[in-house]
Amino acid sequence: MSDAGHPGVAAVPLLPTDEQLAAFRLAAGFECAAAACGLKKGGALDLALIHSARPCAAAGVFTTNRFQAAPVRFDREVLATSAGRVRGIVANAGCANAVTGERGDLDARYMAARAAERIGAEPGQVLVLSTGVIGVFLDRAKLDRGFAALGSDAASRAPADVARAITTTDTRPKIAAAEARIAGGTIRVAGFAKGAGMIHPRMATMLAVLTTDATCEPSRLDRVLRAGVERSFNRISVDGDMSTNDTVLALASGASGLAVDDSSEPAFEQAMEAVCASLARQIARDGEGATRLIELAVTGAESEPQAHRVGDAIACSPLVKTAIHGRDPNWGRILAAAGYSGAAIDAARVALWFGDGDAVQLVERGLPLAFDRARASTLLGTDPVNIRIDLGLGSHGTTLWTCDLSAEYVRINADYTT
Amino acid sequence: MSDAGHPGVAAVPLLPTDEQLAAFRLAAGFECAAAACGLKKGGALDLALIHSARPCAAAGVFTTNRFQAAPVRFDREVLATSAGRVRGIVANAGCANAVTGERGDLDARYMAARAAERIGAEPGQVLVLSTGVIGVFLDRAKLDRGFAALGSDAASRAPADVARAITTTDTRPKIAAAEARIAGGTIRVAGFAKGAGMIHPRMATMLAVLTTDATCEPSRLDRVLRAGVERSFNRISVDGDMSTNDTVLALASGASGLAVDDSSEPAFEQAMEAVCASLARQIARDGEGATRLIELAVTGAESEPQAHRVGDAIACSPLVKTAIHGRDPNWGRILAAAGYSGAAIDAARVALWFGDGDAVQLVERGLPLAFDRARASTLLGTDPVNIRIDLGLGSHGTTLWTCDLSAEYVRINADYTT
Numbered sequence: 001m002s003d004a005g006h007p008g009v010a011a012v013p014l015l016p017t018d019e020q021l022a023a024f025r026l027a028a029g030f031e032c033a034a035a036a037c038g039l040k041k042g043g044a045l046d047l048a049l050i051h052s053a054r055p056c057a058a059a060g061v062f063t064t065n066r067f068q069a070a071p072v073r074f075d076r077e078v079l080a081t082s083a084g085r086v087r088g089i090v091a092n093a094g095c096a097n098a099v100t101g102e103r104g105d106l107d108a109r110y111m112a113a114r115a116a117e118r119i120g121a122e123p124g125q126v127l128v129l130s131t132g133v134i135g136v137f138l139d140r141a142k143l144d145r146g147f148a149a150l151g152s153d154a155a156s157r158a159p160a161d162v163a164r165a166i167t168t169t170d171t172r173p174k175i176a177a178a179e180a181r182i183a184g185g186t187i188r189v190a191g192f193a194k195g196a197g198m199i200h201p202r203m204a205t206m207l208a209v210l211t212t213d214a215t216c217e218p219s220r221l222d223r224v225l226r227a228g229v230e231r232s233f234n235r236i237s238v239d240g241d242m243s244t245n246d247t248v249l250a251l252a253s254g255a256s257g258l259a260v261d262d263s264s265e266p267a268f269e270q271a272m273e274a275v276c277a278s279l280a281r282q283i284a285r286d287g288e289g290a291t292r293l294i295e296l297a298v299t300g301a302e303s304e305p306q307a308h309r310v311g312d313a314i315a316c317s318p319l320v321k322t323a324i325h326g327r328d329p330n331w332g333r334i335l336a337a338a339g340y341s342g343a344a345i346d347a348a349r350v351a352l353w354f355g356d357g358d359a360v361q362l363v364e365r366g367l368p369l370a371f372d373r374a375r376a377s378t379l380l381g382t383d384p385v386n387i388r389i390d391l392g393l394g395s396h397g398t399t400l401w402t403c404d405l406s407a408e409y410v411r412i413n414a415d416y417t418t
Numbered sequence: 419m420s421d422a423g424h425p426g427v428a429a430v431p432l433l434p435t436d437e438q439l440a441a442f443r444l445a446a447g448f449e450c451a452a453a454a455c456g457l458k459k460g461g462a463l464d465l466a467l468i469h470s471a472r473p474c475a476a477a478g479v480f481t482t483n484r485f486q487a488a489p490v491r492f493d494r495e496v497l498a499t500s501a502g503r504v505r506g507i508v509a510n511a512g513c514a515n516a517v518t519g520e521r522g523d524l525d526a527r528y529m530a531a532r533a534a535e536r537i538g539a540e541p542g543q544v545l546v547l548s549t550g551v552i553g554v555f556l557d558r559a560k561l562d563r564g565f566a567a568l569g570s571d572a573a574s575r576a577p578a579d580v581a582r583a584i585t586t587t588d589t590r591p592k593i594a595a596a597e598a599r600i601a602g603g604t605i606r607v608a609g610f611a612k613g614a615g616m617i618h619p620r621m622a623t624m625l626a627v628l629t630t631d632a633t634c635e636p637s638r639l640d641r642v643l644r645a646g647v648e649r650s651f652n653r654i655s656v657d658g659d660m661s662t663n664d665t666v667l668a669l670a671s672g673a674s675g676l677a678v679d680d681s682s683e684p685a686f687e688q689a690m691e692a693v694c695a696s697l698a699r700q701i702a703r704d705g706e707g708a709t710r711l712i713e714l715a716v717t718g719a720e721s722e723p724q725a726h727r728v729g730d731a732i733a734c735s736p737l738v739k740t741a742i743h744g745r746d747p748n749w750g751r752i753l754a755a756a757g758y759s760g761a762a763i764d765a766a767r768v769a770l771w772f773g774d775g776d777a778v779q780l781v782e783r784g785l786p787l788a789f790d791r792a793r794a795s796t797l798l799g800t801d802p803v804n805i806r807i808d809l810g811l812g813s814h815g816t817t818l819w820t821c822d823l824s825a826e827y828v829r830i831n832a833d834y835t836t
Contacts, residue, residue: 067757067765067784099753099765101785134750135786244754318736319831326832332552335517336662339485347485347517366485367519368553407825413737414744 014285014293014383015172021160024175026050027190027211029253033155034165037146039094039132039139045156045165047146050209051088051119056253057215058086058127059222061229063246069098071128072247074108078127084218087122089209089249090115091129091166092143093194098134098244107138114147129207131168131194131245163192166207169412170194170286176278180271182264187214187256189271193248193279195286206233208248208279214268215254224260224269225250232276235308235400236284237315248276284401285384289408293384294324299397300351300390306343310391311400313341321405324385329354329376331362338389349392355379356386365392432703432711432801433590439578442593444468445608446631447671451573452583455564457512457550457557463574463583465564468627469506469537474671475633476504476545477640479647481664488515488522489546490665492530496545502636505540507627507667508533509547509584510561511612516552516662525556532565547625549586549612549663581610584625587830588612588704594696598689600682605632605674607689611666611697613704624651626666626697632686633672642678642687643668650694653726653818654702654733666694702819703802707826711802712742717815718769718808724761728809729818731759739823742803747772747794749780756807767810773797774804783810 016024026032032050040046060079062072078086090111097104112126119126130138149155156162163173177190195206210225229248250272260268285293296315301307314320317337323330331352338345352363360376361369379385385404434442444450450468458464478497480490496504508529515522530544537544548556567573574580581591595608613624628643647666668690678686703711714733719725732738735755741748749770756763770781778794779787797803803822 063758065754065757066759066761066763067753096750099750099781099784099786101766133748134754135781244750244757318827322828322831325828328832330551332514332517332662335485336483336552339483339662340481341484343484345484348519363517363553366517368517405828407828409736410740410743410823410825410828413740414746 015282016175021173021175024159024163024177025190026159027188027253027255028213029053029056029255030211030251031157032159032162033150033157034161035146035149035155037092037149038142039092045161046093047143047150048091048162048165049088049115049118049150050162050211050251052251052253054253055085055087055125056251057218057221058082058084059218059225059250060127061226061248063244065244067099067244069096069130069245070100070104070108071097071130072245073105074112075127075247075249078112078124082124084222085125086127086251087125088115088119089127089129089251091207092138093166093168094132095130095136095138096132096134096245097130097138100135100137103137107140110140111138111143114143118147118151127249129166129247129249131166131207134244159192166194168194169288172286174279174282174286176275176282178271178274180267182258182260182267184258185256187212187258187260187268187271189275191275191279193283195283206246206283208233208276210248210250210272210275212250212252213254213256214252215257215259216252216268220260220265221250221252224265224272227269228272228276231273231398232280235398236280237312237400237402281401284403287403288412289406289410290403291325291406292382292404294321294402294404295384295386296400296402297386297388297397298391298400299388300392300394301396302394304396304398306391307396307398308400309343310338310341310345310389311398313337314389315400315402318405321402324380325404325406327377327380329362329373329380334387334389335363345391346393351390351392353388354386358388433700434593439591439593442577442581442595443608444577445606445629445671445673447471447474447673448629448669449575450577450580451568451575452579453564453567453573455510455567456560457510463579464511465561465568466509466580466583467506467533467536467568468580468629468669470669470671472671473503473505473543474669475636475639476500476502477636477643477668478545479644479666481662483662485517485662487548487663488518488526489548490663491523492526493545493665493667496530496542500542502640503543504545504669505543506533506537507545507547507669509625511584511586512550513548513554513556514550514552514663515548515556518553518555521555525558528558529556529561532561536565536569545667547584547665547667549584549625552662577610584612586612587706590704592697592700592704594693594700596689596692598685600676600678600685602676603674605630605676605678605686605689607693609693609697611701613701624664624701626651626694628666628668628690628693630668630670631672631674632670633675633677634670634686638678638683639668639670642683642690645687646690646694649691650698653816654698654820699819702821705821706830707824708821709743709824710800710822712739712820712822713802713804714818714820715804715806715815716809716818717806718810718812719814720812722814722816724809725814725816726818727761728756728759728763728807729816731755732807733818733820736823739820742798743822743824745795745798747780747791747798752805752807753781763809764811769808769810771806772804776806
C-alpha cells in the first residue's frame with residue numbers, strides 16, 4: 001500500500017483491493033459500526049456510526065453550493081456551538097436530505113439525537129452526513145430500524161463496511177492511511193470517502209471522514225484539514241457538477257497521547273494531505289463509468305491558482321475526456337480547453353506531453369510536433385493516464401485528477417431515480 | 419417556416435426539412451458556390467464561397483479562446499484594414515487551421531488570395547472561415563483543386579449546399595431567414611451556420627454567416643450583429659467547450675436599396691436576432707448525439723446576467739442533460755446546478771416547472787411539491803423539452819438552449835481524429 005507520490009505513506013494507488021479493505025483500520029480511539037436500514041434498495045449497508053469514547057476535536061469543510069443540504073447546515077451549527085468538540089459522526093446513504101426545508105433540518109437533528117442516544121453523548125456532540133437522492137425526506141421508521149440494528153449483532157464493526165455504507169454509485173469503498181513521525185512517536189491519519197458522480201473541485205457529492213489519534217486543537221485541525229482538502233478534493237473533477245451535500249470531516253481522538261504543535265504541524269499536514277490525495281484519486285478513478293484515472297500536471301504557471309484554472313478547464317472538458325476514453329490523441333481539445341479557461345496564457349509558449357516522465361511531446365511553443373500516433377494512443381490507454389501541459393510563464397504548478405468519459409456514464413445517470 | 423417566438427418571421431423551428439433547405443436563399447446581392455476539395459473524406463462538399471459583386475459592409479464576432487485559429491486572426495485584420503468593406507467569404511471544413519502558427523497565417527492568407535482571384539477582388543477584401551481538426555496544416559494542393567472546381571460545372575450554386583459544405587459532425591445544415599419592414603419597404607436577413615460539438619456560450623466550434631440586402635454602415639452592422647449574437651449564440655451550450663475557431667460574420671449588400679438608420683435599426687436588429695436565435699436553436703438541437711432540444715427559461719432574476727449565469731450552469735450540467743435524456747424527473751440536479759452557478763440566489767425562493775406553460779410544478783419556495791412522476795417524465799420526452807426556473811428575486815430573465823446528453827455523444831467524440 002505504498003504510494004510513490006508520498007514516500008513512507010500507506011495509501012491506495014488506484015482503488016483498494018479486498019485485502020487492503022480487510023486490513024483497513026481507523027485511527028486509535030475510534031470505534032465504528034454499519035447496518036442496513038432500508039434507505040438503499042436490496043438490504044445494502046446504508047447507516048454508519050463513527051465515534052470516540054471521549055470528546056474529540058473536530059473540523060469540517062463543506063460544499064459552497066447555495067442549496068446546502070440539511071446535514072451541512074446542521075454540522076456547521078454543531079461545530080460552532082460545540083467549539084469543535086464532538087463525540088462522533090452518523091452517516092446515511094440513499095437519501096441526501098437536501099432541498100427538504102425545515103423538515104429536513106428536523107430530520108438531521110433526529111439522526112444526531114438517535115446516534116447520541118446510542119453512544120451516550122449529547123445530541124449537540126454528533127455530526128451528520130447524508131448522500132443520495134435530492135428532494136426526498138428521510139424515512140424515520142427506517143432510521144429507527146437502522147439504529148436498533150447498529151446496537152445488535154446485525155451490525156458490522158469492520159471499518160471497510162462503514163466505508164461501504166456511505167457509498168452510492170461507487171464501485172468500491174475508498175480508504176487511505178498515513179503516518180507522521182513527530183517528537184515522541186508516530187501519529188496516524190486514516191480516512192475513507194465516497195463519491196463517483198457529481199464530483200467537482202470545491203466539493204462534490206463527496207463525503208470523507210478523516211480520523212487521527214493525535215491530540216490537536218480544533219482550530220489547528222481545521223487549518224490542517226483545509227490545507228489538505230485544497231490540494232486533493234479540490235483538485236478532482238468527474239463531471240463538473242458540485243453537490244448540495246459535500247462534506248469532509250476530521251476527528252482527532254488524542255489516543256496516541258501525542259500532541260501536534262507548531263513544530264510538528266507540517267508533518268501532520270503532510271500525512272493529512274497524503275490521505276486526502278489518495279482518497280481524491282480513488283474518487284476520480286471510480287468516476288461513474290470511468291475506465292481510467294487521468295493525472296493532469298500543469299507546470300510553468302505564473303501562480304498555483306493560474307495552474308489550477310487551466311487544469312480545471314481541461315479536466316472538466318467532455319471532449320478531452322471522451323477523446324482519452326477512445327485513446328484518440330486529439331490534443332487540440334486539450335489546448336482549446338486551456339485557451340478558454342480564462343487564464344491569461346500565451347499560446348506561443350505552451351508545451352504538451354502524454355505519458356509519465358514526458359514520454360511523448362505533442363506541442364512545443366504552441367506549435368504541433370510530429371509524433372508517433374500509435375505510441376501516443378497507447379499512452380492514453382494506461383491507468384493512470386499521465387498528461388502534462390507547461391505554460392512557459394513561471395515556476396508554479398499543480399496536479400489534478402479526473403477520469404475518462406464513457407457511454408456508461410450516460411447509462412448510469414440517465415435513470416438514477418427511476 | 420413560421421416561428422412562434424418571432425411572429426411574422428420565417429425561421430426553422432427545430433432542424434430544416436429537405437423542402438426548407440431547397441427553398442433557402444441568401445439575401446439579394448449575394449452569390450455562392452460550394453465544391454469538394456478532399457479536406458473531408460468521401461468527396462463531401464468542404465469548400466464554399468459567398469460573395470457580392472460590389473463591396474459590402476462586414477462585421478464579425480469571434481471566439482474569446484486564447485488559442486485563436488489563423489482564420490480568426492486573419493479576419494480581425496481584414497475587418498480592421500478594410501474598415502469593414504469586403505467582397506466575400508471563403509470557408510472550408512475538415513481542417514480548422516488552428517494551432518498552426520505562422521504557416522497557418524500564411525495558409526489563411528493563401529485561401530483569401532485564391533478566393534479573391536476567383537471573384538476579381540483584392541486579397542484584403544475576403545474573409546476566411548475554417549472548421550475541423552485542430553493542429554493540422556491546410557493542404558494547399560487540395561485547396562487548389564477546390565478553387566478550380568468552384569469555377570467549373572462541378573460546383574453547386576445552391577445556398578443549402580454552401581451551408582452543407584461548412585458542416586462537420588452536424589446531421590443537417592442550419593438555415594434561417596427573417597424580414598423587417600422599414601420605411602420604404604422590406605429588408606431581409608438570411609443566414610446559415612454549423613456547429614454540433616464543442617458548443618458553448620461566448621462562441622464555440624460554431625460558424626455562422628448572416629447576409630442582408632439592407633444598406634448599413636459597418637459600425638451599425640457590428641452593433642446589430644453583437645446584439646443578435648448575445649441573445650442567441652451566446653445562449654447555447656452542447657458540452658461546455660469553446661473552440662478556437664468560432665466566428666459569426668455578417669455581410670450587408672445594399673441590394674434592396676433600403677438603408678438602415680437610427681429609426682429602422684430596432685426592426686433590423688429584431689430580424690437579425692430572430693435569424694441568430696433560430697440558427698442557435700438548430701445548433702443546440704443538432705448537438706452531437708442529441709435526441710431533443712432543451713429550452714430553459716430563467717425568470718425572476720435580479721438581472722439578465724444573473725439569469726444567464728444560473729441558466730448556464732444548468733445547461734452545462736452533464737447530470738441534468740443525462741437525466742433529461744433518460745426522462746428521469748430528477749429535478750434535484752437542476753437545483754444543485756443553480757446552487758453552484760455562483761449567482762447569489764436564495765434557495766428558499768426558487769420555483770421550478772417542466773413543460774410549456776408551466777405544465778407541472780416540482781418546486782415551490784425551495785421545497786419539493788408532490789407531482790405526477792409519469793406526467794413529468796412525459797414532459798421530458800417532448801422535443802423541445804421546456805423547463806423554467808424562477809429565482810423569485812426580480813423581474814429579469816433569459817432563455818437558453820441546450821440538448822440532452824446521450825451515449826452517442828461519447829461514441830462520436832471518442833474517435834474523432836482516428
